Amino acid sequence: MNKIKFTIDGKECFAEPGQTIMEAAKANGVYIPALCRYEGLKPAGSCRVCTVRVGRGHMAACTQPVAEGMVVENIVPDLEDMRKSLIEMLFVEGNHLCPTCQKSGNCELQALAYRYQMLVPRFPYQFPVRQVEPVGPHLLLEQNRCIQCLRCVRGVKTTDGKAVFGSVKRSGKKKIAFDRDLAAGLSADAAKKAMDQCPVGALLKKEIGFMVPIGKRKFDQKPIGSEFEDKRS
Amino acid sequence: MDRGAGWFKLMGTPKSAGTKLLSVSGDCARPGVYEVAFGLKVQDLLKMAGGLDAQAVQVGGPSGTCISRGQFERKLCFEDLPTGGSVIVIGPQRDLFEAIHNFMDFFIEESCGWCVPCRAGNILLKKKLEKITSGKGTAKDLQEIESWGKTIKAMSRCGLGQTSPNPILTTLQNFREMYEAKVRNDKDFISEFDLAAAVKAASSLTGQKLTEAHHE
Amino acid sequence: MTKPIIATASLAGCFGCHMSVLDIDAKILQLIELVEFNKSPIDDIKTFTKPCDVGLIEGGCGNSENVEVLRDFRKNCKALVAVGECAIMGGLPAMRNGIPIQECLEEAYLRCPTVDDKIIPNDEELPISLDKVYPLHEIVKIDYFLPGCPPSADLIWEALTALVGGKPLGLTYNLIKFD
Numbered sequence: 281m282n283k284i285k286f287t288i289d290g291k292e293c294f295a296e297p298g299q300t301i302m303e304a305a306k307a308n309g310v311y312i313p314a315l316c317r318y319e320g321l322k323p324a325g326s327c328r329v330c331t332v333r334v335g336r337g338h339m340a341a342c343t344q345p346v347a348e349g350m351v352v353e354n355i356v357p358d359l360e361d362m363r364k365s366l367i368e369m370l371f372v373e374g375n376h377l378c379p380t381c382q383k384s385g386n387c388e389l390q391a392l393a394y395r396y397q398m399l400v401p402r403f404p405y406q407f408p409v410r411q412v413e414p415v416g417p418h419l420l421l422e423q424n425r426c427i428q429c430l431r432c433v434r435g436v437k438t439t440d441g442k443a444v445f446g447s448v449k450r451s452g453k454k455k456i457a458f459d460r461d462l463a464a465g466l467s468a469d470a471a472k473k474a475m476d477q478c479p480v481g482a483l484l485k486k487e488i489g490f491m492v493p494i495g496k497r498k499f500d501q502k503p504i505g506s507e508f509e510d511k512r513s
Numbered sequence: 514m515d516r517g518a519g520w521f522k523l524m525g526t527p528k529s530a531g532t533k534l535l536s537v538s539g540d541c542a543r544p545g546v547y548e549v550a551f552g553l554k555v556q557d558l559l560k561m562a563g564g565l566d567a568q569a570v571q572v573g574g575p576s577g578t579c580i581s582r583g584q585f586e587r588k589l590c591f592e593d594l595p596t597g598g599s600v601i602v603i604g605p606q607r608d609l610f611e612a613i614h615n616f617m618d619f620f621i622e623e624s625c626g627w628c629v630p631c632r633a634g635n636i637l638l639k640k641k642l643e644k645i646t647s648g649k650g651t652a653k654d655l656q657e658i659e660s661w662g663k664t665i666k667a668m669s670r671c672g673l674g675q676t677s678p679n680p681i682l683t684t685l686q687n688f689r690e691m692y693e694a695k696v697r698n699d700k701d702f703i704s705e706f707d708l709a710a711a712v713k714a715a716s717s718l719t720g721q722k723l724t725e726a727h728h729e
Numbered sequence: 730m731t732k733p734i735i736a737t738a739s740l741a742g743c744f745g746c747h748m749s750v751l752d753i754d755a756k757i758l759q760l761i762e763l764v765e766f767n768k769s770p771i772d773d774i775k776t777f778t779k780p781c782d783v784g785l786i787e788g789g790c791g792n793s794e795n796v797e798v799l800r801d802f803r804k805n806c807k808a809l810v811a812v813g814e815c816a817i818m819g820g821l822p823a824m825r826n827g828i829p830i831q832e833c834l835e836e837a838y839l840r841c842p843t844v845d846d847k848i849i850p851n852d853e854e855l856p857i858s859l860d861k862v863y864p865l866h867e868i869v870k871i872d873y874f875l876p877g878c879p880p881s882a883d884l885i886w887e888a889l890t891a892l893v894g895g896k897p898l899g900l901t902y903n904l905i906k907f908d
Contacts (some may be wrong), residue, residue: 285780320849325628325670326627326629326670328627328668328669328670329629330632331668338667338668342631362664362667363668365661366664367666368631369629369633370632373629373632373633373634375823375824375826376819377814377818377820377823377824378814378908379814379821379878379907380821381908386908393907394905397900397905398905399817399873399874399875399876399905400818400864400866400876401614401876402657403661403820404640404867405864407819407826407827407861409826409827410827426628428626428627428629449626450626451622451623451624451625451632452621452624452632452633452636454626454632455623471891476733490561503902521819618756646890647853682770689851701870702869704867704868706792706867707768711859711863712857712858712859713859713860714829714831714836714859715830715831715857715858715859718831719834719849719857721852721853722853723793723853
C-alpha cells in the first residue's frame with residue numbers, strides 16, 4: 281500500500297495508512313510531547329499535551345490519524361506555551377510535593393516541567409484535600425498526585441483480563457477508583473508494572489521508593505524526549 | 514413542504530436559507546419560541562419579544578456570543594451571529610458579571626473531567642473572574658484571563674471546553690469597559706491574601722490577637 | 730561603585746536553602762567581593778539598616794510573623810527572589826494544608842504522647858499560625874523564582890551573579906530541579 285506523505289514543522293514525513301500523528305511522528309524520529317500516552321495502550325487523548333495544529337484546527341496527535349498532505353505544526357512557540365500551561369494546570373490542580381515523592385526524577389509530569397523550564401506555575405495552587413489508599417497488598421494509590429491520565433484504567437488488568445481501576449465522578453471531582461477484590465489479587469510483579477505505567481507518583485509499589493540515588497534517575501541528566509532528538513541529530 | 518425548496522430559499526440570507534426557530538428567554542415581555550427568517554436583526558427580535566431595553570443579549574446559549582447594545586443591528590444568521598436557537602435577553606437591572614459567573618458554574622458542572630484544560634482550566638478561569646469582580650484585579654489579570662481562555666478553547670477535547678471560555682472572552686471583547694472599570698491600573702500586583710481571615714481559626718483557639726504592626 | 734546589597738530570610742523553611750548558599754564553597758569569597766549583605770542570618774543583622782537590591786527568601790508563609798517579615802522584605806528590597814520549593818509552593822510544611830489548623834495544633838500539643846503540659850502555646854509574643862501554608866507570591870509580588878529542594882549551589886550562584894550583574898539568567902537542564 282502507498283505511504284501517506286505529510287509534514288511536521290516543515291520536515292517531510294511518511295506514514296502507514298491508519299497511523300496516528302503520534303505514531304507516525306515517532307516512526308519519523310520526531311518528538312511530540314505527551315503525558316497520558318503509553319506504548320501498547322489504546323490512546324485516551326485526555327492530557328491534551330500532544331495537541332498539534334493542522335491548519336487552524338487543534339487536535340491530539342495521539343488520537344488523530346494522519347491524512348495525505350497534512351501540514352502539522354508541533355514545536356512552535358504559541359503551541360509550546362499552551363502545552364506548558366497544561367503542565368502547570370496539573371501542578372496546581374493536585375498536590376505535587378516533588379521533594380517528598382518516590383517518583384521524583386522518574387516522573388513524566390516533572391520531566392515535562394523541566395523540559396519547559398517551569399519555575400513557578402502561572403496559576404494559583406489549589407491545595408485540594410485528597411486521600412492515600414492502599415490497593416491490595418503491594419500498591420498505594422496517592423490521590424494527591426493523580427493527574428487522571430487513565431493509564432492504570434487502561435493498562436492494569438487481572439490475569440483473566442479484568443480492569444482493576446476505573447474512573448468515578450466528574451469535573452474537578454473526577455478521580456480514580458478500584459475494585460478491592462480484584463486489587464487484592466494483584467501480584468508483586470503486576471504492582472511493579474502498574475507503578476511503571478503511572479507517569480507520576482500516584483501508583484506506588486510499596487517498599488521500593490527512593491531506591492535509585494539522585495543523579496541516576498531517568499530524567500536527572502537528560503530531558504524527556506531527548507532520546508528522539510539525539511537520534512535525529 | 515408543498516411549496517418546495519425554491520420558495521423556502523426565498524427567505525433568509527444567501528448562506529442561511531429559510532427560517533429559524535428561536536427560543537427567546539430572559540428579561541423580555543413576551544418570551545417564547547419564534548419562527549423568523551434568517552438575517553433578522555437582533556433589534557427587531559427584541560422589538561417582537563418586548564425586550565428593547567436589554568443591556569446585553571446572549572446569542573447561541575452560554576457557549577455563544579454576548580453582544581452589547583451597540584451591536585443590536587447585527588443579524589442572526591451564519592454569516593454574522595450564528596445560533597442554535599437560544600437567545601437570552603439580559604435586562605438593564607442585571608449584573609452582567611453575575612450572569613457570566615453563572616455560565617462558568619454551569620460549564621464547570623457540565624465538564625466530564627476527561628481532559629485537563631476543561632477540567633482544571635475552567636475552575637482556574639472562574640477563580641480569576643472572581644478576583645477581577647472582587648476589585649482585586651489588575652491589567653495583567655485581564656491579559657491572563659484572555660490568554661487562559663484561548664488556551665482552554667484550543668486544547669480541549671470536545672465542544673464543551675472549546676466554547677466554555679466564551680462567556681468571558683466575548684464579554685471581554687464586547688463589554689471591555691465593564692472589565693476596565695473593575696481593575697486597578699495604578700497597581701501591578703494585588704494580593705488576595707487576607708491575614709485576619711488566615712489567622713482566624715488558630716486565633717480563636719489560642720486567644721492570640723494580631724498586633725498593630727500587622728494591620729498596615 | 731557601591732556593591733549591590735543582599736538580604737536573606739528563612740520563613741516556614743528548614744534553612745536548607747541557606748545551606749545551599751554556603752555550598753557555593755570557595756566562591757563565597759568571590760561573592761563577598763561582589764555584594765554586601767544586610768539583614769540576613771548569614772551576618773546576623775536582625776533588621777534592615779538600609780534599602781537592599783535583592784531579597785532572597787526561603788520558606789513559605791505559615792504564621793503571622795512570616796507574613797510580617799515577607800512584607801518588610803517587599804518594602805526594603807528592589808527585587809525579591811523566592812528560593813526553593815517551600816517559598817514557591819509551600820513545600821513540605823504545606824503537607825498540612827489539607828488538615829484544619831485546629832486538628833494540627835491539637836495533634837501536636839494536646840494528643841502528642843511526649844508533651845507534658847498539654848496546652849496549645851498562646852503567648853501574645855508568639856506568632857499565630859495561618860489556616861494553611863501560603864506560597865510567597867500569593868502574598869507579595871515576587872520577581873524571580875529558583876526551584877529546588879534545595880536549589881543547587883550552582884543555580885544560586887548563576888542566579889545571583891546574573892541578577893547583580895544585570896545579565897540574563899541562562900538556565901541549563903541540570904539547574905532546574907524540584908528536589
